[in-house]
Amino acid sequence: MPTPILTHNFPVTASYFPTMERPVRLVARNLKISQDLAPHSHPCGQITYTPQGMLQVIAEGTVWFVPPMRAIWIPPDTVHEVRLLTESNLRAIHIHQDFSPLSKKHCLVLEVSSLLRELIFSLEYTESGSIREQHLVQVILDELIAAKPLPIYLPMPKDKRLKNLCEILLTHPASNETLKTLANKVGASSRTLTRLFEQELHMSFGDWRQQMRLARAYPLIANGTPLSQVASELGYASQSAFSAMFKKTFGVSPSSFFRQAE
The missing domain is CATH 1.10.10.60 (Homeodomain-like)
Known part of the structure; x- marks a missing residue:
């Protein structure tokens, strides 16, 4: 059985992770303000995004604030913690490291374009493994490459x-x-x-x-x-x-x- 990655309120097992055949996987969770995610890591990269709510992500000795207009890129194997500042609809986009459109070294905050927001919404309701999913994934990766990085962060001691x-x-x-x-x-x-x-x-x-x-x-x-x-x-x-x-x-x-x- 896959080993779960323990968080405050739900486990993420290897079944959620991307593969060479499905390089992008979306995990959707609607969380209450008390449901913070304890420090953990993934073998894949991750875009953490909330279409509704506000998140505080702690990683690499830094605090990042993530509102709906923004998302944060978390490289593979980076230990991170997610705190909810309000009730939030968490959308975690896991990306296979061989398909990563972004740097594998450090976290960064990205602007979420209107197109990218709609693509993520569509991916959530698309049949797993379908041709449509493949097409959406390719455009999502293209949009992430074009996304503007923002230097909004706070170093922690x-x-x-x-x-x-x-x-x-x-x-x-x-x-x-x-x-x-x-x-x-x-x-x-x-x-x-x-x-x-x-x-x-x-x-x-x-x-x-x-x-x-x-x-x-x-x-x-x-x-x-x-x-x-x-x-x-x-x-x-x-x-x-x-x-x-x-x-x-x-x-x-x-x-x-x-x-x-x-």
Whole structure:
């Protein structure tokens, strides 16, 4: 019997994995917010996508936020964890490593075009092993090659104290607590944490918190959340303050940025 890959709520067995004859397989699961997927890996590559909901994927010491307009490529044998930020319709597209249209080395976030979204939807309801499935798979692979990569990610540390601090901020992105206050919560001095931020993440505490908020803001805006609400949820005093920070980083306002992405 195939050995299951254990996750929080369901096993993925070898029967789900692609073969040379069927190089792309789709696994569809509609998950509630409590049904996170524990760290695991696959021998094949995977596109993780949700047409409805929002995911947080942790892999390669990095956090990636995945809204419906985006997907994340996870290379073969990469240990990854999936956390649900809302109820989500998870669609995992497993791709045989010999047919991979993307780099086998690192994860990356991709734009999901309207065509790719409809192709994935059609694949879900297409007869397994049919000629139609073969045609859909070929176009899906072509669309993945053409998909635009996006540098929306958040590096995570290995040091336990620093990791605990970062997890606190991820859970409470609106928190404006000082490094000294947070240091007391994780059992380290602010001086030690400042040094660890520079050594492990090559950025300051303030820069990491801003990067975290940007990474968190991106899927919220992509999902249609009003900018005033995004600013409030991320701890900014006003929408204009958030927009100014966004423009300083990306060179354009949030509304202009997302119009360009459409």
